[in-house]
Amino acid sequence: MSNTLLSIRGLTKRFGGLTAVDAVDLDIAQGTITGLIGPNGAGKTTCFNLITGLYTPDEGHFQFKGHRFFPHNPADVAKLGIARTFQNIRLFQTMTVVENVMVGFHTQSKAGAIAAILRLPSQRDEERRLRDQSLKLLDYVGIAQHANYLASELSYGHQRRLEIARALAMNPSLLALDEPAAGMNGSEKLQLKELLLRIASDGKTLLLIEHDVKLVMGICSTVTVLDYGKVIAQGKPAIVQKDPAVIEAYLGGLHHAG
Amino acid sequence: MLVAVALVALPWVVGDLGNSWLRIVNVALLYVMLALGLNIVVGFAGLLDLGYIAFYAVGAYLYGLLNSPHLTDNFEWIAAQFPDGLHVSLWLIIPLGAAVAGLFGVLLGAPTLKLRGDYLAIVTLGFGEIIRLFMNNLNAPVNITNGPQGIYMIEPVRIGTIRFEKTVHVFGLDIPALHLYYYLFLALVLIIMVVSLRLQDSRLGRAWTAIRDDEIAAKAMGINTRNVKLLAFALGASFGGVSGAMFSAFQGFISPESFGLMESVIVLCMVVLGGMGHIPGVILGAVLLSGFPEMLRHVVAPLQEQLFGEVLVDAEIIRSLIYGLTMVLVMLYKPKGLWPERKGRNSPSHTEATT
Amino acid sequence: KDVIVKIGHIAPLSGPQAHYGKDNEQGARLAIDDLNAMKIQLDGGTAKFELVAEDDAADPKTGAIVAQKLCDMKVNGIVGHLNSGTTVPASRIYHDCGIPQITPSATTPKITKQGFDSVFRVIAHDGVLGVALAKFATADLKAKKFVVIDDRTGYGQPLADIFAKQVQAGGGQVLERQYTNDKATDFAAILTSVKAKNPDVIFYGGMDAQAGPMLRQMKQLGIKAKLIGGDGICTTELSKLGGDNVGDNVMCAEGGMALSKMPGGPAFEKRYKDKFKSDIQVYAPFVYDATMTMGMAMKEAKSADPKKYLPKLKAISYKGVIGTISFDENGDVKNAPVTVNTYGAKGKTPLTIIQ
Amino acid sequence: MLAELIPEGQAQAMSPILSIEQLTVHYGGIQAVKGVSFDVMRGELVCLIGCNGAGKTSTLKAMAGLLPFKAKRAVYNNSVDLNTLAAHQRLALGMALVPEGRGVFARMTVEENLDLGAYCRHDQAGIQDDKERVFTLFPRLKERRKQSAGTLSGGEQQMLAMGRAIMGRPDLLLLDEPSMGLAPIMVEKIFDVVQSIHAQGLTVLLVEQNANLALQIADRAYVLDSGLIDFHGKASDLILDPRVREAYLGES
Amino acid sequence: MDTLIQQIINGLVLGSIYALVALGYTMVYGVLGLINFAHGEVVMVGAMVAFSAISAIAGINPGLPGWLLLSLGMVAAIPVCMAVSFTVEKVAYRPLRTAPRLAPLISAIGVSITLQTLAMIIWGRNYLIFPTTLSQDPITLFTFHNTVADAPARTISLTPVQLTIVVLSSVLMMGLTTLVNRTKLGKAMRATAENPAIASLMGINPNAIISATFMIGAALAGVAGVMVAANYSVAHFYMGFLPGLKAFTAAVLGGIGNIYGAMLGGLLLGLVESLGAGYLGQLTGGFLGSNYQDIFAFAVLILVLTVRPSGLLGEKVSDRA
Ligand SMILES: Nc1ncnc2c1ncn2[C@@H]1O[C@H](COP(=O)(O)OP(=O)(O)OP(=O)(O)O)[C@@H](O)[C@H]1O
Numbered sequence A: 001m002s003n004t005l006l007s008i009r010g011l012t013k014r015f016g017g018l019t020a021v022d023a024v025d026l027d028i029a030q031g032t033i034t035g036l037i038g039p040n041g042a043g044k045t046t047c048f049n050l051i052t053g054l055y056t057p058d059e060g061h062f063q064f065k066g067h068r069f070f071p072h073n074p075a076d077v078a079k080l081g082i083a084r085t086f087q088n089i090r091l092f093q094t095m096t097v098v099e100n101v102m103v104g105f106h107t108q109s110k111a112g113a114i115a116a117i118l119r120l121p122s123q124r125d126e127e128r129r130l131r132d133q134s135l136k137l138l139d140y141v142g143i144a145q146h147a148n149y150l151a152s153e154l155s156y157g158h159q160r161r162l163e164i165a166r167a168l169a170m171n172p173s174l175l176a177l178d179e180p181a182a183g184m185n186g187s188e189k190l191q192l193k194e195l196l197l198r199i200a201s202d203g204k205t206l207l208l209i210e211h212d213v214k215l216v217m218g219i220c221s222t223v224t225v226l227d228y229g230k231v232i233a234q235g236k237p238a239i240v241q242k243d244p245a246v247i248e249a250y251l252g253g254l255h256h257a258g
Numbered sequence B: 001m002l003v004a005v006a007l008v009a010l011p012w013v014v015g016d017l018g019n020s021w022l023r024i025v026n027v028a029l030l031y032v033m034l035a036l037g038l039n040i041v042v043g044f045a046g047l048l049d050l051g052y053i054a055f056y057a058v059g060a061y062l063y064g065l066l067n068s069p070h071l072t073d074n075f076e077w078i079a080a081q082f083p084d085g086l087h088v089s090l091w092l093i094i095p096l097g098a099a100v101a102g103l104f105g106v107l108l109g110a111p112t113l114k115l116r117g118d119y120l121a122i123v124t125l126g127f128g129e130i131i132r133l134f135m136n137n138l139n140a141p142v143n144i145t146n147g148p149q150g151i152y153m154i155e156p157v158r159i160g161t162i163r164f165e166k167t168v169h170v171f172g173l174d175i176p177a178l179h180l181y182y183y184l185f186l187a188l189v190l191i192i193m194v195v196s197l198r199l200q201d202s203r204l205g206r207a208w209t210a211i212r213d214d215e216i217a218a219k220a221m222g223i224n225t226r227n228v229k230l231l232a233f234a235l236g237a238s239f240g241g242v243s244g245a246m247f248s249a250f251q252g253f254i255s256p257e258s259f260g261l262m263e264s265v266i267v268l269c270m271v272v273l274g275g276m277g278h279i280p281g282v283i284l285g286a287v288l289l290s291g292f293p294e295m296l297r298h299v300v301a302p303l304q305e306q307l308f309g310e311v312l313v314d315a316e317i318i319r320s321l322i323y324g325l326t327m328v329l330v331m332l333y334k335p336k337g338l339w340p341e342r343k344g345r346n347s348p349s350h351t352e353a354t355t
Numbered sequence C: 001k002d003v004i005v006k007i008g009h010i011a012p013l014s015g016p017q018a019h020y021g022k023d024n025e026q027g028a029r030l031a032i033d034d035l036n037a038m039k040i041q042l043d044g045g046t047a048k049f050e051l052v053a054e055d056d057a058a059d060p061k062t063g064a065i066v067a068q069k070l071c072d073m074k075v076n077g078i079v080g081h082l083n084s085g086t087t088v089p090a091s092r093i094y095h096d097c098g099i100p101q102i103t104p105s106a107t108t109p110k111i112t113k114q115g116f117d118s119v120f121r122v123i124a125h126d127g128v129l130g131v132a133l134a135k136f137a138t139a140d141l142k143a144k145k146f147v148v149i150d151d152r153t154g155y156g157q158p159l160a161d162i163f164a165k166q167v168q169a170g171g172g173q174v175l176e177r178q179y180t181n182d183k184a185t186d187f188a189a190i191l192t193s194v195k196a197k198n199p200d201v202i203f204y205g206g207m208d209a210q211a212g213p214m215l216r217q218m219k220q221l222g223i224k225a226k227l228i229g230g231d232g233i234c235t236t237e238l239s240k241l242g243g244d245n246v247g248d249n250v251m252c253a254e255g256g257m258a259l260s261k262m263p264g265g266p267a268f269e270k271r272y273k274d275k276f277k278s279d280i281q282v283y284a285p286f287v288y289d290a291t292m293t294m295g296m297a298m299k300e301a302k303s304a305d306p307k308k309y310l311p312k313l314k315a316i317s318y319k320g321v322i323g324t325i326s327f328d329e330n331g332d333v334k335n336a337p338v339t340v341n342t343y344g345a346k347g348k349t350p351l352t353i354i355q
Numbered sequence D: 001m002l003a004e005l006i007p008e009g010q011a012q013a014m015s016p017i018l019s020i021e022q023l024t025v026h027y028g029g030i031q032a033v034k035g036v037s038f039d040v041m042r043g044e045l046v047c048l049i050g051c052n053g054a055g056k057t058s059t060l061k062a063m064a065g066l067l068p069f070k071a072k073r074a075v076y077n078n079s080v081d082l083n084t085l086a087a088h089q090r091l092a093l094g095m096a097l098v099p100e101g102r103g104v105f106a107r108m109t110v111e112e113n114l115d116l117g118a119y120c121r122h123d124q125a126g127i128q129d130d131k132e133r134v135f136t137l138f139p140r141l142k143e144r145r146k147q148s149a150g151t152l153s154g155g156e157q158q159m160l161a162m163g164r165a166i167m168g169r170p171d172l173l174l175l176d177e178p179s180m181g182l183a184p185i186m187v188e189k190i191f192d193v194v195q196s197i198h199a200q201g202l203t204v205l206l207v208e209q210n211a212n213l214a215l216q217i218a219d220r221a222y223v224l225d226s227g228l229i230d231f232h233g234k235a236s237d238l239i240l241d242p243r244v245r246e247a248y249l250g251e252s
Numbered sequence E: 001m002d003t004l005i006q007q008i009i010n011g012l013v014l015g016s017i018y019a020l021v022a023l024g025y026t027m028v029y030g031v032l033g034l035i036n037f038a039h040g041e042v043v044m045v046g047a048m049v050a051f052s053a054i055s056a057i058a059g060i061n062p063g064l065p066g067w068l069l070l071s072l073g074m075v076a077a078i079p080v081c082m083a084v085s086f087t088v089e090k091v092a093y094r095p096l097r098t099a100p101r102l103a104p105l106i107s108a109i110g111v112s113i114t115l116q117t118l119a120m121i122i123w124g125r126n127y128l129i130f131p132t133t134l135s136q137d138p139i140t141l142f143t144f145h146n147t148v149a150d151a152p153a154r155t156i157s158l159t160p161v162q163l164t165i166v167v168l169s170s171v172l173m174m175g176l177t178t179l180v181n182r183t184k185l186g187k188a189m190r191a192t193a194e195n196p197a198i199a200s201l202m203g204i205n206p207n208a209i210i211s212a213t214f215m216i217g218a219a220l221a222g223v224a225g226v227m228v229a230a231n232y233s234v235a236h237f238y239m240g241f242l243p244g245l246k247a248f249t250a251a252v253l254g255g256i257g258n259i260y261g262a263m264l265g266g267l268l269l270g271l272v273e274s275l276g277a278g279y280l281g282q283l284t285g286g287f288l289g290s291n292y293q294d295i296f297a298f299a300v301l302i303l304v305l306t307v308r309p310s311g312l313l314g315e316k317v318s319d320r321a
């Protein structure tokens, strides 16, 4: 496929005796929303950690925008254009909301120590620009009114939104979200869904881990299902949803019915 | 503006009370430089450094060696090169002190990058001790540091033709050297303060805070944590180096005992007690902790004499006791320091908005 | 009419060396009592001596601040500081404000070689002591094989170096140098390695607080060598600190006459004990003499004005507890006798006197 | 008024196990809960729903003793004043909290975590039985019994947290968003478990974002908004209430 | 050969003391994440109290055997140490549970200065001569035959005090491991270590557990203090500083928070110091002497930590993201 943004082959990670991720192949097409689902402990978050360089893969090949790469180091991966959020929210707690987003712009900006010390005009312009853009992003995710709160003062759901804004600040080609809807109620999920669709329509490619089947099936163009580290199904949501193996391992009766 | 006038006038006011006060102020300014430097490492980047005084030592020895007869006395080839002795200009020594100490900062920082929290503390502590021990022992086989005896007859600061010695005639004024040191130190403190403030409120400063709050998330933001941490070590160390060089000149004598572990600990206390990461707080902490015991010195014994007609309990005991208890009490009542930063809902701007 | 004469005394009264400091201070207090009892007439009245006792915590920087404070107070003379490290920077300050200073216990040779005519010392410096001890060891003891240990302080290291150098010049052999520090109590490791060398004599450059435990551990390891050292270990305390291994196997030198040999010696010891309910640590007699010497110079000058009594001080000859005190052109005590002591049933006893 | 809300069958057990009036919780100067009143009857399953930041977690934490609070009245089991009770004294009195974000002991094994759940108990045999019960409820935990809890996946940790609470044999279980981060099959499972332990007589106060599911199994529900109770009623009524449907179930 | 063995013995004696003190650091660190800077001072308090107690008892009843005196000294010292530690925790650390990480550290430094000063007031500034209770005469374990005439006897020896140190600390360490691993208290300690709030949900009283931890650590430190004083025969208000620093180093070397780590780290540090002092000269051909002993020890520490960033036995904190 020519419009494949990220392609992964044979991704494997072992923890002691446990193979958390087992020869996973995954292709993410440019401009789509790809879902990664599976029962708890299937290895989804581990996949994220592998792609973003937090864990070192035991095996696996990666291609991003047509180039081979190996995710050694999270910072390099970030520079490459892959941003993520964390399942257990990891915000910069002592920074304000807007500052959190400004950190997200780290790779987008360049002022160094000297420029900062001398307050060069270029640095001041950059700062102003970053702040403006950050506020815009906060507005985009709907928490602009809390811009000057500390990140730790936000409620759970707002913290999730902030994480998304911070990741968006990195202007990533691929945005990987680990359970963004966790802890949100139905109507909040609807708002999130709109947000995600908007992000996608603004040209970002999304990789989404989410347990809310309605949400996943509603917005993803392809879905990969993991179980015990292995891919058990892959394809269009409508088809995956009917896969007996997926129902058995993941969906259970309730969602099957609804 | 008022502050500026006050700062300029200070030595003349204080000097009238006695030069010891001015000396205390000068020493306090040296500590402010140190504390601001450590604040970058501990306060901004959250790296607990218990060996910070090593950079102070490096700066001090650099100045001491380059401005005293020690090297020419011990190394003939140096004496041959510099028949009039070594006299390195202030304009050279300050950047040099900053640079060399900064280099040491990077050397020290490099192996600690992988370490977290308190492991970092002990490794830096170890490095600090190693530096001190080297200075204490490098008098043989070649006498580089003169070992425990330290370096004598270090020349005072010289700017152009002005030597900071006794009383100096400048602009038709008789200015005591202590006053000149005050202005020099004050200028350096102001520079360091401005540099700190600007760094804090910059891309780099945010990267430091990000690392302090959550290193993994910081990495995921594309921050090269290794470089950014090393930069913190280097910048923090360079302030320490400048302070050390000034100490050396001011004191005229340095020996390894001035650079022990407790000194690192005290500077850390200044940073935390004042309000870690908050520059005005850190300055307050440094001024208080360095000035406080000296203030007690002027107060405890006379007060006892006034109250009881005699000194009942040795002044120095009361002094240590108060010093120790103060640290505990300040932390108990102000766990974030005396003057912490206020951000978020509790920030001044927010409280203003609500009232 | 009373004329107040202020004598500054500075020593570490807090921190690990506080016990030496307090000992010194008490020595000075005795002298002040005696001077007051003498009702010296000067400056048109009866001198009332007052001791301004300060703590420098053995820290050079604090030492300088305290020195400045005493300058501001315009004290009439200084007895101190205790440590070489604090004495050096402080001496510059006293010199600048024209206050004569006598150190009772700072023994680094350099102190009196800074070219300050107001600095004096009543104790033999390390050069004198080290040389005398080396002579004694090679000539009197006929020892051949030496191990030299020092505590890496500004006191122990130069003393040990001078001793080692002199011993080698005298045909002795230094088998090994070993090192410890001034807070250590465990010497098993270095002594085990010393034991393997089987020396005749172990020289220790350091203080009694280390030499005592060291002696006990020598016995535990079955080391039969003699231990010799300088004034730092030459104390009555040593026999207690070192337990039953302190006997004629220990020899130590102190500048001046042995206390017990001096007319006023035993009486001084008794008075000290009675007044302060504690044993003399090390330098109290020296401090006593330093203070008395200063008082005598004032008496001769009939003035406590430094400018007036300084010449008298330079030319003084005063019979003190430790011997007759007069100063050479550097300010060092003139042909100070060195007494080598050993320990017997009655504690410290003089063995020989080296002129 | 309460009586009519409570299902017939439980009317006889109509003594409140938890009774709260005018609860307020502060974080520094910020008031997160602004005067909330509610009751939980013995044997009931009461559900607390509300938006992000409504104060649900703060309320539960206050109940469990993890946050200081003020209340006109805060009584547990008719007689125990919650104001005077330290957090660690509550489990022994039968009150257990499964906190938001699970709070498992990451450096301990699964089994040790379960043992700690039974810290207050002394009946070895009973503890062993309950452990088996937990393992039957969550076979995944049995598989991972020697693994340290920190390396469990999110869902596995949730199971562990629930299991650990069950080990304390509480009378009142406070559950803070137990379905968060769980796979659908797991959510189903957890709700089954909640329902079944409730059926066995355990009183449950459930905080849930998944209002749909929660209201299906709850007897009554309170709707919290910005630190205040908006309204409350029988779960079966609320699930049909248009206000709830729009605001919390995501239907417009 | 004799020298090597003797150096190893020296190292073990020193290491046993470090280990005892390091345990207190590690346990407190384990539950609170706090470097209890004042822990060294507890060692000093132990020595000082034993000094007073033994002097007093020996004054009243001079005939008592040494081992009994020493035991009585410990009986007096341990409760005082525990009380001091308990009070310090309650007053100076507990209110700072939720404070920023460094606040309790600064408070601890303040406590350390305060305790030293108090000791200086109570026991004076001078070195105190600790009464000889157990014999310090060496027991010769082994004599080597001399190859050279008139050379001194080549022996390996150990004094009863040293033997007691090694035996006592081994016993205490075994007791402690059992306590932490086998008892409910131990499990509660580990739970509190991880998350006091959650632990309280289990019915564990975190404050009680933390107090208990401090007191156990203090008891060990007290024993160490008494034994240090008995071994070196001196006590001084400043004597806690060095063992405190060394023990902290040892705790980190072994992996702070891990009690086996503290024991291993303590013993290892003792050995490194002893062998460093003894052999650094030989190893470097006389270039570096025992003055580089501490540099050597710190270098070993740094090296270990570069290879194993969480110390020898410290668990790798897994960064789950
Ligand atoms: N650092 C680690 N060490 C050991 N085991 C680990 C580690 N990280 C993850 N695991 C194990 O790998 C498996 C996969 O975990 P992972 O977090 O990827 O699951 P997940 O699919 O994200 O689940 P969930 O939906 O519950 O978040 C789990 O069984 C987990 O226990």
Ligand SMILES: Nc1ncnc2c1ncn2[C@@H]1O[C@H](COP(=O)(O)OP(=O)(O)OP(=O)(O)O)[C@@H](O)[C@H]1O
Pocket: A152, A153, A154, A155, A156, A157, A158, A183, D027, D030, D031, D032, D050, D051, D052, D053, D054, D055, D056, D057, D058, D059, D100, D209
């Ligand atoms: N530690 C804290 N410091 C300051 N404010 C806090 C803190 N924790 C929560 N808050 C604030 O208290 C309010 C209530 O938060 P709480 O966590 O109780 O909400 P919640 O109903 O549980 O929300 P969610 O569904 O997102 O978990 C929010 O406005 C939140 O920002």
Ligand SMILES: CC(C)C[C@H](N)C(=O)O
Pocket: C020, C082, C083, C084, C085, C105, C106, C107, C108, C154, C155, C207, C232
């Ligand atoms: C107390 C002693 C260590 C002082 C020493 N004689 C010195 O010159 O410093």
Ligand SMILES: [Mg+2]
Pocket: A044, A045, A046, A087, D153, D154
């Ligand atoms: Mg996951």
Ligand SMILES: [Mg+2]
Pocket: A156, D056, D057, D058, D100
């Ligand atoms: Mg919540």
